[in-house]
Amino acid sequence: MLLAALEAEVEDYIDKYKHERGEDGRRKVVRNGKARARSLTTAVGTIEVAAPRVNDKRVVDGQRQKFTSHILPPYMRKSPKVAEVLPLLYLRGLSTNDFRPALESLLGDKASGLSATAITRLTAKWEAEHKAWKQRDLSERDYVYVWADGIHLNIRLEEDRLCLLVIIGVRPDGTKELLAVDDGYRESKDSWASVLRSLRARGMRAPVVAVGDGALGFWAAVRDVWPETKEQRCWFHKLGNVLDKLPKRLQPKAKKMLREIMYADTKEDASAGFEAFEAEFSPKHQRAVDCLVKDRGKLLTLFELPAEHWKHMRTTNVIESAFATVRLRQRVTKGAGSRTKGIAMAFKLLDMAERRWRKLDGRMLLPLVRAGVKFVDGIQQQREEEAA
CATH class of the missing domain: 1.10.10 (Arc Repressor Mutant, subunit A)
Incomplete structure (x- = not known):
């Protein structure tokens, strides 16, 4: 197949210039046998290839022309x-x-x-x-939502663990895009603020909503850099934190109640679920109740967004799932040898994975969210004049 393609490429080149002739009436572009055979490593094995050659005597602007194969460039040894x-x-x-x-x-x-x-x-x-990539211009792009998380990885030659600060955004057409992968050492306000300020300095506009876990450093940085951005706390992390403060015998019941709140159809139903949870567990397990209710407003931000987006906004799974391959490599190789190489490998893995990320459901509604259209319990609200 490769040889057939090379022959076809040469025939096409010769045919293209068949009318070019010298003073003696002979063609200027003709075949010239085959090149010395070379080994080429392909996906199906190593093969010997003797590529056809072309003798091109044309001179254009004082430069002797030369045929170069696009299928098998010179010196290529592997596909x-x-x-x-x-x-x-x-x-x-x-x-x-x-x-x-x-x-x-x-x-x-x-x-x-x-x-x-x-x-x-x-x-x-x-x-x-x-x-x-960290210095690329972002002024021509817009991101309606962003997800942020701190991912901890082992570094083989160092005692300290690497904390990667990762941000993924979604554009108005629903395309998810990697925005930041940086070394934070710890999930502090200063570390997160440095990442967010870098994005802002390169022209990134404040997103409508940011999704993340309860890490105080990130939210303090968001309020400092993007004060207009709404906060949506990750339900997956919150559920784990609340259950951790309850005895195992009560966890199944608590989990059921929490999931009912998380998947409620309206903000009113979710609020009723908060009250029911508080009434059930506050007499003996106030720490679990406090852990839940302190972020009550931030957990319910999604009700102000289109219902089609709720499943994407409840958790930071966008980042967690993307990091599955990074964690796999860490387990197999016992971590990268240095922080710099750890960051580079994580970046490259995410960069490759980005091509396979699915677009956001209900992406046609993203421009409305950016435009400030009001949604109540996931339903778009008409303007007064339109309703009239």
């Missing part, structure tokens, strides 16, 4: 698909020492360019990509 396998295997957790035996079983014993040193060059490249 682009094989090149993509290297970072993918490394990021998924395969040790660099396992590369050659693993890939030779698939690609043959002549697999070239698949050494562990290639990963050293790749990680350096990822670090440079991440640095440039």
Whole structure:
């Protein structure tokens, strides 16, 4: 198939210039045998390829023309698909020492360019990509909602754990996009504020709603950098925090009541659920009640948004699910060797995963949310003149 494609490419090139002739009446563009055979590593194994050559005698603007294959460029030794396998295997957790035996079983014993040193060059490249990505301009883009979370990862050669501050946003067309991956050391206000100020300085407009867990550092930073942004607390984290303050025998009942609040159809029903939970557990387990009710308003912000968006706004699962592959690599390889490489690997994994993220449900309503259209219990409210 590859040879057939190369032959077709050459025939097309020669046919394109068949009317070009020299003073002697002979064609200027003709075939010129085949190049010396070279080994090419493909996804189905290593093969020998002798590519057809072309003799192009045309001179344009003083420059001798030359045929170059787009299918098999000069000096290419492995197909682009094989090149993509290297970072993918490394990021998924395969040790660099396992590369050659693993890939030779698939690609043959002549697999070239698949050494562990290639990963050293790749990680350096990822670090440079991440640095440039952190400086990109955001003034031409808008993000209606953002999700934020602090993800803790192990660093093999350091005692301190790496705390990645991650922000994912959704654009008015429903596309989810990675906005920030930075080293916070701890989830403090200063760390989060530094990330948010960087986004603002590069032109990012304040989102309508931010979703996150109860980390005080993030919310203090949001109120400082984006004071107009509404807060929606993550129900998944809140549910775990409340249950942790109850004895195991009461947790099933409490969980059922909490889920009824979380999935209520109206704000009134959710408020009634809060009162029922307080009445049930306040006599003996006031700590659990206090943990729930202190964020009551922030947990119910979603009722001011379209009902189609509620399932996306209840949790920070957007980030947690994306980090599943990052955590897998950490478990298999016992963590990255340095903080810089840990951040670079996490960034590259998320960058690859971003292509597979689904768009937000009800995305046609996002421009309305940005425009400030009012929603009550998930239903869009008509203006007075329209209702009249």
